[in-house]
Amino acid sequence: MPTNRTPLFVRLPRDQATALDRLADVTGRHKQHLVSELLADRLTPGVGPVSVGRLEVANTPEARTDEVLTLEEAVRKDPQVIDAWLLMGNEYARHRELDRALECFQRALALKPDYDLATMNMANLYRDLGRPADAIVGLKHLLAVNPNHVQARQQMAQILLDEGQLGDAERELTTVLQQDEQMAAAHNSLGALRLKQGETEAGEREIRRALAERPDLAFAHFNLALVAERRGDWASAETEYQSEIQQHPGSYMAQFNLGKLYEQRGDRAGQLRAYQSAVLGNPQFVEGHLFLAKLYLDLRRLDDAIESARRGLELQPGGEWAPLGHFVLADAFAARGNREAAARETEEGHRLAARRTGKSSTNR
Numbered sequence: 001m002p003t004n005r006t007p008l009f010v011r012l013p014r015d016q017a018t019a020l021d022r023l024a025d026v027t028g029r030h031k032q033h034l035v036s037e038l039l040a041d042r043l044t045p046g047v048g049p050v051s052v053g054r055l056e057v058a059n060t061p062e063a064r065t066d067e068v069l070t071l072e073e074a075v076r077k078d079p080q081v082i083d084a085w086l087l088m089g090n091e092y093a094r095h096r097e098l099d100r101a102l103e104c105f106q107r108a109l110a111l112k113p114d115y116d117l118a119t120m121n122m123a124n125l126y127r128d129l130g131r132p133a134d135a136i137v138g139l140k141h142l143l144a145v146n147p148n149h150v151q152a153r154q155q156m157a158q159i160l161l162d163e164g165q166l167g168d169a170e171r172e173l174t175t176v177l178q179q180d181e182q183m184a185a186a187h188n189s190l191g192a193l194r195l196k197q198g199e200t201e202a203g204e205r206e207i208r209r210a211l212a213e214r215p216d217l218a219f220a221h222f223n224l225a226l227v228a229e230r231r232g233d234w235a236s237a238e239t240e241y242q243s244e245i246q247q248h249p250g251s252y253m254a255q256f257n258l259g260k261l262y263e264q265r266g267d268r269a270g271q272l273r274a275y276q277s278a279v280l281g282n283p284q285f286v287e288g289h290l291f292l293a294k295l296y297l298d299l300r301r302l303d304d305a306i307e308s309a310r311r312g313l314e315l316q317p318g319g320e321w322a323p324l325g326h327f328v329l330a331d332a333f334a335a336r337g338n339r340e341a342a343a344r345e346t347e348e349g350h351r352l353a354a355r356r357t358g359k360s361s362t363n364r
Contacts, residue, residue: 075107082111082118085105085107089125093125102125109122109138113141114146119139119141119142119152122138123138123159127159130316132162135156136160139159154172154183156172157176157186158185166193166197169189173189184211185214185217187213188206188207188210188217191207192207192223195227195230203227218244221241222240222241225237234265241258251281252279255274255281256278259271268295268298271295275288275291275295286319287320289309289312290309290328293312309325323350323352329342330342330343
């Protein structure tokens, strides 16, 4: 969700990581435009390995809870109560009021700049908002004050890993495991790193070690599902994704990848349920909205396709997957006989795709 508020930490230039490490392959051909060609060139099977839990988002919007009302009253009476700002930020995040959550964490840190819980929760929120550079700035600030904070360092390593900065991530994980060799989350992240480096067996060993330490560790079963996918063991992959979802109902990435498995075996009903669950679990999940839009288009649910595509484009108008959104809109409008609107969307989709291709060529 975009915000006009000034972040507490100065924004760093965003790394030029692509979605290749984050999104699943799309199969099948698009009927009127070059959607499948675009996707075939840009995607790899399976969402990239991840491990650190993110702020869990409630599945449905709710009125403010008694907890939120109590906390709001507390900070009205005394705005210097640091923990009240932290707890209220957590509650706002759970109920999708992400700008308010961010403001609460910033207020807590204004009162106590080295407050580790506020920094780490805000970093998770920044990451879910698609602002990893802001998350890293905050974590670096915390680590400058306390270099031995292994949880903050592991969290930063995971964000670096998600952004494709494998060398930096490995250095941070090495430091973490030197400080705490039993840290399950660090072993899971290291396993994810090994998977990205193509070392499947080594990655699986680290992930299983993490699970032995903490059977309920978030994203461990998710990563084992990726191991199974690499081996073509689709049944095991489905089991692992389901285990992740059962243990952590807010695991929208597991839902998304599960949808891709259902797509491969032609189970469109299962694919639809999984994609819908993914965007319900994280309404800011741009790729989820756009892939759901394409599925709606294939199902000839044109109104739903248009709504989902527009939602994805609202969240990230010039993002990695914006061309897909415009191509879906073009086909939906063409199916309705609106040739002028279809032509506009087709032109914009090709313009954005060409711009992304140009950037990729420049960065090689």
